[in-house]
Amino acid sequence: MTAMAVETSAHTETGKTLFTIWAEGFAATGESQTAWQLNESPIQAETLDDAVRQYSFSSDSRHLFRRHKDGTWTYWGCRLFDNEADARGAFG
Structure with a gap:
């Protein structure tokens, strides 16, 4: 995905990782939002x-999620990350 950083998530007994999905912030048409966390509970997955x-x-x-040809994901046009630091570094 975008800006693959050092994993900050925990690994499970099955060898999978617990992911928290973060979206970068945005500013458009008078609205703005800093980076935010999408999922309330970690998601167990391999990647x-x-x-x-x-x-x-x-x-x-x-319908607001999009996987791009380069493998990156966006939600409502905001790039998705596996950690808060990268999401905030991308845009607030």
Whole structure:
């Protein structure tokens, strides 16, 4: 995914990782938002790509998720990350 940083998530007994998905902030048409966390509970997956797929498929807003050709994900046009620091570093 975008800006793959050092994992800050824990590994499970199955060898999978517990992911927290973060979106970068935005400023557009008079609205703004700093980086925010999408999932309330960690998602067990092998990769961030798998975690975002799981989360997006179960979301009522699944149509707002997009996987780009380079493998990165966005939600409502905001890039997704596996940690808060990278999301805030990308845009607030």
